[in-house]
Amino acid sequence: MYGSKKAVSDDVDRTAFRKAEKQYKLYYDQNSKKKKQPKQVDLSEVLDFKSISNSYHQNGELPPGIAVVDCSFNRPVFGLESRPGFYFLPGVLSVDEQCRWIRESLMSFPQPPNRTNHNAIYGPISDLFIAAKERKVLVEDENTPARLDSGSNGCVGNGDAHRWRFCEEDSVPSIGKTCKSVPAPVLLRKLRWSTLGLQFDWSKRNYNVSLPHNKIPDGLCQLAKKMAAPAMPMGEEFQPEGAIVNYFASGDTLGGHLDDMEADWSKPIVSMSLGCKAIFLLGGKSKDDPPLAMFLRSGDVVLMAGEARECFHGVPRIFADKENAEITTLESRFCDENDFLEYIRTSRININIRQVF
C-alpha cells in the first residue's frame, strides 16, 4: 500500500507545476536561532505587475511577452502573449472598495444560506465574525432540544435545528463536561471558503442548484460586470451567478486546479485579491507545463477567459509578514477597528465571481 502511495506522490511531485508550488511554499528555517523564521525564497522570477505598470506609466516600456490590452479603466490592463484570455488589472480596486469587500467577506458572505467549509461539521453558523470578536465559544449540546434560541445558560442559538450554538466563554463549563466546544476565534482562523449565489458543491465539484441561496449582492455584481468587460465577448455583459470566497491564513495554499464546471468558458472568472500579498501560479493545459509566477496584491483583479480557462493555476504562498504583506494602507484604514486589523494583518481574501450558465 505504501509502495503504491509513494508512486502516486512521486508522480505528482514530478510535474513542473508541483515543483513551482514547492519552490514558493512557506517553509520554516530549522536552523534559525529565532523561532519560526520563514525560509528565504528566490523571488527574482516572480512577475510584478505593479512595477511593470509603474514603468509603463513612466516610459511606455513593457517587458517582452507582456502587452497592454485595454485602456478603458483609469489604469492599464495587461495580457500575456503566451496565455491568451488571461488579464491582469493591477491595483484597480480603490482602498475604499478593498475595505468594503473585506468587511463583507467577513461579516456577511459567510452568513447562511451561503455555505462555508464549516457547514459539514457544524451545520450553518451565523455571525461567526462577531462571535470571534466577543470571544464566544461554539458548543455542541446534545441534550438541548433544537430551536432553543436563547437560554438561561447564556447561549444564543442560530435559529436552526442543530446542536452547535455560540455561548459566552464563561458559561461553557456549566453546560456539561462532556460536550465538544471550539472557540469562535479558532473557527474564524479556520474559515477557508464561503460560496455566494449558486452554491458550489465541493464534494461533487459542481453547482448544486437545488441548494437554497441568495443572489450575489448587487454591489458585487456591478463591480464584477465592470471588471469583466476587457475579457468579455463583444457586445455581451457578464452575468455573475456564483462566487467563491477563499480565505487564506499564513501557510495556507490553494493547489493547482482548473475551474471547469461553468458552461461557457468564453466568459471570464473575475478574481479579486484583498489583504496580504500572494504568489499566483499560472500554468498551461498540462501540469507538466512550467507555470508563470506572479505577485497578487490587495486591489489587484485577474480575469481568466477563453484559453486561459484551461490553464492550471493556484496560490502556493501568501506573505503574512510586515515587510512583504504590503498592506500598510489597509492597516491605516482599519486602525480603529481592531478585529478587522488583526484579521487582515495575517490573511488574504480572494473573491472569484463566475457566470455559471
Ligand SMILES: O=C(O)CCC(=O)C(=O)O
Ligand atoms: O486565490 C486566488 O487568487 C485564486 C482562487 C482560485 O483560483 C479559485 O478559487 O478557483
Ligand SMILES: [Fe+2]
Ligand atoms: Fe481557480
